[in-house]
Amino acid sequence: MIVKRQAIKLIFGAGALMLVGQLLMLRLLRPPVPFRLEPVSQFVNVTAAIPLPIILLDRAVLTQLSDMCPFCNLQHPVAFASLYKHIHEVQSLQSVLDASGFKSTILLNTLPVEPAAPKVVRDVPTGFLIAKDGVVIHLVLLHERADSYWWFGAVQSDFGIKQKLLDFGLPGHAPTLDIMIDEGAVDRFKGVLVEVQGLNLMVPSSINLYLEQRSSDHFIECSHSRAAAFFDEFGDDDSSEALKFKHKAWKLLTTAKQVLDQLNIPFWLSSGTCLGYYRQCDLITYSKDVDLGIMASDYSTNLIPEFQKRGFKLKHVFGRINDSFEISFVYDDLKLDLFFFYREGNSIWNGGTQAKSGLKFK
Structure with missing residues (x-):
C-alpha cells in the first residue's frame, strides 16, 4: 500500500513538473504584446502643454529610429529625460499626470553609492516611473555636474525602490530599465526634433555619439x-x-x-x-x-x-x-x-x- 501511494505521488509530481514546463514553453513561444503608443502620446502632449522639455533617450528606440515602427517591439519601460533644473515643471507634471489617469512615483537618491557624495546629489529626485494602460514610462532627471556633463542616479539608490518597481509591474530585484541601472554620466548634447510614429520627439542630435557614450557611461563618484x-x-x-x-x-x-x-x-x-x-x-x-x-x-x-x-x-x-x-x-x-x-x-x-x-x- 505504501509503495502504491509513493508511486501515485511520483506520478502526480512528474505530471505537475510537465505542466509547469509546458506553461513556460507556451509563455516563451507566445508572441510579445505589441507596445501601446497611446499612453506615450498622451505623456508627450502633457509635457508639451506644461511646458516641460523632454528628450527620448531609449536606446532600443533610437537604434531603430529609421524603421517604420521603432516602438512596436519595445518590451521595457520607455526612457525619456529632462533636466533637473526644470524640477518645478516636473513637479507640475506629476500632478497633471495623476489628474489624467496616469500613475506616477518619484525616485530619490536617498542611498547614494558614495555616502559622502556632494550635497547637490544627495536625497535629490533622480527620476520618475509613470504608467497608464500597462505602459511604463521612465523619466530620468539629468543633473548638471561641472560644466560639461550630465549625471544621472541609480535606481537602487532609492530606499524603497523594490516596492516601487513591483507596484509598476517590474521585477524588484533586476529592473528591466534602459538607464539608471548604475550611476552614469554623459557629455552634454543638443537635441533635434524628429517625427517618430506620428509623435514629434526630441532626440540627441548625434544618436551614434550618444549610444557610444552610453556603452561606457558608468559613473564612479570619488571617495569624498x-x-x-x-x-x-x-x-x-x-x-x-x-x-x-x-x-x-x-x-x-x-x-x-x-x-x-x-x-x-x-x-x-x-x-x-x-x-x-x-x-x-x-x-x-x-x-x-x-x-x-x-x-x-x-x-x-x-x-x-x-x-x-x-x-x-x-x-x-x-x-x-x-x-x-x-x-x-x-x-x-x-x-x-x-x-x-x-x-x-x-x-x-x-x-x-x-x-x-x-x-x-x-
Whole structure:
C-alpha cells in the first residue's frame, strides 16, 4: 500500500513538473504584446502643454529610429529625460499626470553609492516611473555636474525602490530599465526634433555619439570621505600658485579630452593624476603635470598633429609604438604626459623612459 501511494505521488509530481514546463514553453513561444503608443502620446502632449522639455533617450528606440515602427517591439519601460533644473515643471507634471489617469512615483537618491557624495546629489529626485494602460514610462532627471556633463542616479539608490518597481509591474530585484541601472554620466548634447510614429520627439542630435557614450557611461563618484580624511591629516594647499595650477590643469584636461574624443581614442587618468582623484578627489598641485593613459592599440597617426592644432607643443617622444611608447606635450606651461599601455596575456603594462638618463622602466 505504501509503495502504491509513493508511486501515485511520483506520478502526480512528474505530471505537475510537465505542466509547469509546458506553461513556460507556451509563455516563451507566445508572441510579445505589441507596445501601446497611446499612453506615450498622451505623456508627450502633457509635457508639451506644461511646458516641460523632454528628450527620448531609449536606446532600443533610437537604434531603430529609421524603421517604420521603432516602438512596436519595445518590451521595457520607455526612457525619456529632462533636466533637473526644470524640477518645478516636473513637479507640475506629476500632478497633471495623476489628474489624467496616469500613475506616477518619484525616485530619490536617498542611498547614494558614495555616502559622502556632494550635497547637490544627495536625497535629490533622480527620476520618475509613470504608467497608464500597462505602459511604463521612465523619466530620468539629468543633473548638471561641472560644466560639461550630465549625471544621472541609480535606481537602487532609492530606499524603497523594490516596492516601487513591483507596484509598476517590474521585477524588484533586476529592473528591466534602459538607464539608471548604475550611476552614469554623459557629455552634454543638443537635441533635434524628429517625427517618430506620428509623435514629434526630441532626440540627441548625434544618436551614434550618444549610444557610444552610453556603452561606457558608468559613473564612479570619488571617495569624498577618503579625501576629507586626507585633508584632515595633511591639509589642503589653497595658495594662489596651487589654484593657478588647478585652473590651468582643468583647462588642459578639457582640451585634451576634446582632442581624444574627436579621434575616438579612449583614455583614462594615469599615474599622479589618477592618484589625486583616488586619494583627494582633486589634482596634486605639486605634481605640475597631467598624466593620461591610452591603449597602444588605439594610437592614431593623427594624434600628434591634432594636439598641435589645439595649441599643444610637442616636448618629446620616447619608445616605439609597440614598446614603451610615451608622448609629452606642453600646454600653457603645463606638461601633458600620454602613457601607452600594452596587453600581454591577462596583464596590462606600460613602460616609461627617464628623460635625463634615458633609462627605461616597465
